[in-house]
Amino acid sequence: MQVDEELAARFEAERGQLRAVAYRMLGSPEAAEDAVQEAWLRLGRVDAGEVANLGGWLRTVVTRICLDVLRTRRTRREDPTGMQQLDEVPGTGAGPADTAVLADSVSRALLVVLDTLTPAERVAFVLHDMFAVPFDQIAPIVSRSPVAAKKLASRARQKVQGTPAVPADELARQRRVVAAFLAAARAGDLAGILAVLAPDVVRRADPAALAPGAAAVVRGAQQVARGTVALAGRSRQAELVLLDGRIGAIVAPGGRLRFALAFDVDGDLITGYEVIADPDRLARLDLAVLD
Incomplete structure (x- = not known):
């Protein structure tokens, strides 16, 4: 694939947030990087000039990739880190320091609790509560109405926050x-x-x-x-x-x-x-x- 330098630069400007979204979805820096790399490959198959909001488009693509991984993981009961390595864009892979920073960006306790959510709940909660994505944008990703997507996030929020059994x-x-x-x-x-x-x-x-x-x-x-x-x-x-x-x-x-x-x-x-x-x-x- 012939890499368009301007497009690559625009993609790199979005990489940090894309990896942050994917990490909260998948709970593994390596799996998050794989999802971002797959989004880059998919970008190469479309006419980027027709994409009005590249950041939003890439976030949606990454989220759908993560949703597929979460559903497969839930069905097969696989190790959450078991996502197949994808081809990397030369010079743009995450190094050890980047991986360490990403791993430290979310508490281990939150990752454990997020793993108890259904894939759709996790997507709705992460996008809305952590990245302020409106429900009308979340809805088509999880194949729900905006009202139903809001309910998914609310249900997930209740699970994440829990209910104390003591005063x-x-x-x-x-x-x-x-x-x-x-x-x-x-x-x-x-x-x-x-x-x-x-x-x-x-x-x-x-x-x-x-x-x-x-x-x-x-x-x-x-x-x-x-x-x-x-x-x-x-x-x-x-x-x-x-x-x-x-x-x-x-x-x-x-x-x-x-x-x-x-x-x-x-x-x-x-x-x-x-x-x-x-x-x-x-x-x-x-x-x-x-x-």
């Missing part, structure tokens, strides 16, 4: 305690961890979360705290979430859920927590993003 002041207290625990755990601060653990705290863990030879149940603040310090690396990847209506945490490297931590908090102390790693249990969790 606001109790939720805030849980958040302070669990945040303090995670901060101390990330720093390997034994005293800081002990400060928020009840003396008779109990930690339970699914077998898949355990190191070889580790106990599934650990009792007592000292034992739990020492075990937490030993797993400081894992704690550094933990993010707070709303888990079944209460404050919890997840470990989701690359936006892929690996562990969830469900806490029992009494006053200013953690009386117990469970490390959930079984895939079936993880799939049944009601996760939402905290403000």
